[in-house]
Amino acid sequence: MKLFEYMAKAVLRKHGIPVPDGFVVSSADQIRKIPGPVMVKAQVLIGGRGKAGGIKPAETVDEARRVAASILGMKIRGFTTKEVLVEQRLDVARELYLGITIDRSNRSLLIMASPDGGIDIESVPEDRMLMLPLDPLMGYQPFVGRRVAAFLGQPPEQSSQIASICHRLHELAVYEDAELAEINPLVVTKDGKVVAGDAKVTIDSDALFRHKEYENLPEDLTPLEQKAKQLDIAFVQLEGNIGVIANGAGLTMATLDSINMFGGKAGVFLDLGGTDDPEKVKKAVLLMAEANPKVILLNIFGGITKCDTVAKGVIEANLEKQIAVPFVARIKGVNEEIARDMLRDEGMIPASGLSEAAELASKESLR
Amino acid sequence: MKLFEYMAKAVLRKHGIPVPDGFVVSSADQIRKIPGPVMVKAQVLIGGRGKAGGIKPAETVDEARRVAASILGMKIRGFTTKEVLVEQRLDVARELYLGITIDRSNRSLLIMASPDGGIDIESVPEDRMLMLPLDPLMGYQPFVGRRVAAFLGQPPEQSSQIASICHRLHELAVYEDAELAEINPLVVTKDGKVVAGDAKVTIDSDALFRHKEYENLPEDLTPLEQKAKQLDIAFVQLEGNIGVIANGAGLTMATLDSINMFGGKAGVFLDLGGTDDPEKVKKAVLLMAEANPKVILLNIFGGITKCDTVAKGVIEANLEKQIAVPFVARIKGVNEEIARDMLRDEGMIPASGLSEAAELASKESLR
């Protein structure tokens, strides 16, 4: 789960990484005094805030209040600004980049560093970006920090600050189960301090069981997304009008691909994970009904459970909340014939294969 | 460096291992109140305190004071009792053993556990002692604690306490650089608690650079031992009358072996480590002079330094503090002939080989 900038910076501070002084407010009048010239920064979980006008300077308390009032409530790429961070403005001499994340290919943590920090970090040429996978058995060792600092090419005094920040960033990733911890820019100030100008931290949601402190953090979820999250169902809103329910990420994506082949367009999709638990299917159907798609396509590949049992769950959901839109259902596995008959009797459109189901749903959606 | 019991228990407590309530005093009148029935335990860095009368029960404050007064100042196997630990008496149901130390052969930490804790732990038969080397790359994992607890065969409630203590004992060893951390007995009380009855903790003296907190702990050293320690010279007091100075543990022991072959007996010996630094040799000679041996035998195998330079250091020491006893000197390496002549001129007895030196020193010592 992504942390807001101010939370990410609190985590950095907890691990001894210098961040600017600052505080977060949800209304302009909460600003009482400021630590000199400040930046007022919209707290939204999306990039491009600066370009969207979500980051502005202020010199006085009054100005800070005015600026904060103008940013609070602002919509930035679909996200509403509910809080702003009021933060000491840094006297920037240089902007560097430092991050740590998961390296899938090397199956390890990966430290990334560049002397060219700032907004265009994604387009930095490869030779200006150090990508340093950490041997998991060795963990972080001082020589890693020395190497990173050498790559960033700062004078000795800043190099030792950088090596120390690098060490602490690794510690942060390990202790907080951060799958991403990124400092961009890592600012060298005119008086020679190295400070985190902005920070992105994403906590591995699979590790929340050992990080209760992150469990109830605010997330920018719609009511339906919230419900899906509680049911441990992946919920994604797309452009189309076919509501897709499937079990397993791969099968869900394959269902979208198949719909697309037949000219349909998926809207909301729900991925139950690899399960064919009838209760979970039922809840997903009820949830989907709330999302108001034009057609619903259910694609369940049965593993443990028998198809008729899964079909029974679907029918129960339909009883609980009459589903008025066409409902194409494909349930694969043991007793699939029985399931198909049950669904047909209920006025649903049974399909036996994935292609057939996709074709039927697409047709219905294009009517 | 060995910690006194009360310090060892403080370290255990710091890492979350239950220990009895208690306090340490250096005079009986410091005892103001006691937590119910207590044991009064001599704080000396040697085993066999109980048999020597250094551990006694007390029921009241008055009795505790009387007992403490009788133990304070007591000589136990050569060590004077300067402090006593006054500690809540445990209601013992069972005595177990749990320890962690270095496993030389496996090059790892080693957990040791036995259901037969108590004073005779060294004679527990092998099949009653679990010896569990920990894979250094894997570190401690919960399955280790389960295995230890299973071996100790206690009911589930105690087993989970034991597994947790095992975990914390490993943490202690790693965080404190303990080369030995031993709980004997690990007491199961009549009300089902698992508590450290006694504890031995030895901190790896090579790791003190990262444990400043242990640097100035009281150690039971004589003034000469203290001086040797400051010079980073190993000082050992033996029964004989030949004072041996050599460089390197192996060479020092070989020198003792050689002396023994020729009928001599080593007294104090000083091991300079693998160095032939003339300044260190000089200081060792001065130190040895203070120890009053009947004969001094110097055996230096030169690596970096030239023999005449080392000889010069010896002669300077002799000038500084006239050494009245026979001084057999063997310095091996470059320019050894020159060194020999220098030493002879100074009235010392030069030797060219180890055997010759040992023979000469032994003869002198037997006069």
Add this chain to the structure above:
Amino acid sequence: MAVIVDEKNRVVVQGITGYQGSYHSVAMREFGTNVVAGTRPGKGGIEVNGIPVYDSVREAVELKKADTSCIFVPAPGCKDAALEAIDAGISTIVIVSEHVPVLDAIQIVSLGSSKGVTIIGPNCPGLASPGKAKVGILPSKIFLKGSVGVVSKSGTLTYEIVNALTERRLGQSTCVGIGGDRVTGTSFIDILKLFEKDRVTKRIVLVGEIGGTAEEEAAKYIRKNITKPVVAYIAGRTAPPGKRMGHAGAIIARGLGTAESKIKALEAANVKVARIPTDVPDLLDRE
């Protein structure tokens, strides 16, 4: 000798007393797998479906000569379970458990590889060699003995494709679900290497997904080292860009990771890429 496991492997099921562990230990046995033991700390001494349960993997190894483990232990205990198996000398570990923290997966995988242990998963359906053995949760009914090797990141999508193959009488030699988590013990390349060597396997199906660069790396490997025909399907051509991708993801990926990039790389390696899963048997038939 099948790929990775066959009927001679002696399997211990870690977490056998749970619903999944209990159900699948029977399903595996019925498939032909030699399930010799289960574990559940504190439950040693009982039996589950006639399979003896021990407190520790070590006992299963010492008393039942287990050499392979299938882990159903929930995520919080999964690292402990896997390291216990490695420590006990198990040589092949299939981790079915899902939602394993990625740093735990990194530790499991790196320790396993330093000890020469084969680790499949986490969050994987396991593997099956029809007529020999399966270790994991793949539905037994979908398989047909044959000569197609299937390797996949996915769970249910794998079943979908294997099922489609079976309906077309395209039997399978071995099907390996390597798991879709970001860090897994076994990669496409590891399995491709085994399929290339395996005398039973004649053709290969590779099922990938958008995200990461494993498919691109596999394509590069196929081009250089695989002589057997390969058909692929990449799920997610029409999926929205992944939500996980921040700056760091984009820096690492540098344009890789999309369906287009993967399909292009595979086609450059002479791999036929299906547009939808049901095309896979058609393409394979033409090879």
Add this chain to the structure above:
Amino acid sequence: MAVIVDEKNRVVVQGITGYQGSYHSVAMREFGTNVVAGTRPGKGGIEVNGIPVYDSVREAVELKKADTSCIFVPAPGCKDAALEAIDAGISTIVIVSEHVPVLDAIQIVSLGSSKGVTIIGPNCPGLASPGKAKVGILPSKIFLKGSVGVVSKSGTLTYEIVNALTERRLGQSTCVGIGGDRVTGTSFIDILKLFEKDRVTKRIVLVGEIGGTAEEEAAKYIRKNITKPVVAYIAGRTAPPGKRMGHAGAIIARGLGTAESKIKALEAANVKVARIPTDVPDLLDRE
């Protein structure tokens, strides 16, 4: 091919700017060792005795193809230095540094062994093959080229014995000081194995000390696997019982670790054991 190192090894000296590092890098070079680089973080770019100094081992590997390291870095930085060398792909590491914390040694040694890196030491004099190369601090003058392999836990005592051999014209093939610390990367057995295989080595001298059970383990190994004659000396017959030994030590040792136990084990393996160092050449002459 000598044992472990010869004149072809390309040595980087870690901590070359210190007194020891500087002195011994020249001494090694004069002995015939191919010293290609030194390191000292922050001092990259300078030269020490004509040897280029880099900030990191990685640079020494990349620019000078170093494959062997000799570490003089003081104990607090020794673990970092050794792991840096392992990470940079160095395949043989000699750690001269003394007073390395035992937990650091454990980590260095276990990581090294998981990566197939040969680690000698810590707290060791290193090794020398007269006429070929030496890596470490053994005094060059004491050696004579020949066919006696020497392996020892000790530093100066090794010099004493090698010197005694040389005085009797008993030249050495290779002399390895494995270090006397409780945890070292290379054991007696590792070196005995190499001596047995080495065609130059005809006879072996083993120098042990009281404490630990390495000599007993070596004796067991010699009995089963070594065909070449072995002469041993165990220092400490008359030494007082070690101060380190508490209960735990006694439990582990179970009667082993004393001079008597070691001598008995070695004699049972048909090894002649000298009473004092100067007896070693005599016993060897009789073999």
